[in-house]
Amino acid sequence: MRTPRLSLCLAAASLLSLTGLALPQIASAEPQAAESVDGLLATADVTAGAKTGKACQTCHSVDKGGATRIGPNLWNIVNRPVGSVAGFHYSTAFKKVTAKTWSYHELNEWLYAPSAEAPGTTMSFAGVKKTQDRANVIAWLRTLSDSPAPLPKAK
Numbered sequence: 001m002r003t004p005r006l007s008l009c010l011a012a013a014s015l016l017s018l019t020g021l022a023l024p025q026i027a028s029a030e031p032q033a034a035e036s037v038d039g040l041l042a043t044a045d046v047t048a049g050a051k052t053g054k055a056c057q058t059c060h061s062v063d064k065g066g067a068t069r070i071g072p073n074l075w076n077i078v079n080r081p082v083g084s085v086a087g088f089h090y091s092t093a094f095k096k097v098t099a100k101t102w103s104y105h106e107l108n109e110w111l112y113a114p115s116a117e118a119p120g121t122t123m124s125f126a127g128v129k130k131t132q133d134r135a136n137v138i139a140w141l142r143t144l145s146d147s148p149a150p151l152p153k154a155k
């Protein structure tokens with residue numbers, strides 16, 4: 001039988017180990033760089049991506065020839081030249097995006113943290129932090145095209 005003192009000790013110990021577990025998680029909750037989604041795109045959940053993508057549509061139209069809203073239209077976004085929607089006034093901050101085209105890799109980085117990629121960007125959106133969620137959203141973006149871009153080659 002445990003003495004009360006012993007169970008108190010055990011409780012304290014498990015509390016400590018709990019905090020011990022929790023601390024590194026807090027520290028690593030937001031890695032600096034976006035984890036690659038290349039390996040996930042082929043099996044990603046497009047329906048789930050479309051759901052997450054509803055948030056994008058507060059600011060972006062996603063249909064072919066869709067109008068500019070707060071942000072530029074996203075039709076054909078995969079492999080589209082960066083900042084290329086005629087008539088959309090990209091911010092000065094957006095020039096910090098040095099990529100030429102929205103490859104899967106670049107979209108992954110942008111959607112992870114737009115304001116890290118281009119501090120001051122007018123895309124006020126925190127980002128999609130979970131790698132699987134980003135894979136789903138990017139798999140959905142890929143479908144916004146008459147001829148969806150090929151998936152990344154398996155490594």
Ligand code: HEC
Binds near residue numbers: 070093102
């Ligand atoms: C609060 C409004 C808002 C939301 C929400 C938002 N965006 Fe944006 N987005 C913008 C604006 C504004 C820009 C232009 C940024 C600039 O000029 O600094 C932009 C730019 C972009 C670009 C670059 C387009 C180009 O023509 O080069 C992509 C890609 C993009 N957004 C994707 C997304 C996706 C995908 C989502 C959802 C996961 C999303 N955005 C959510 C407002 C938003």
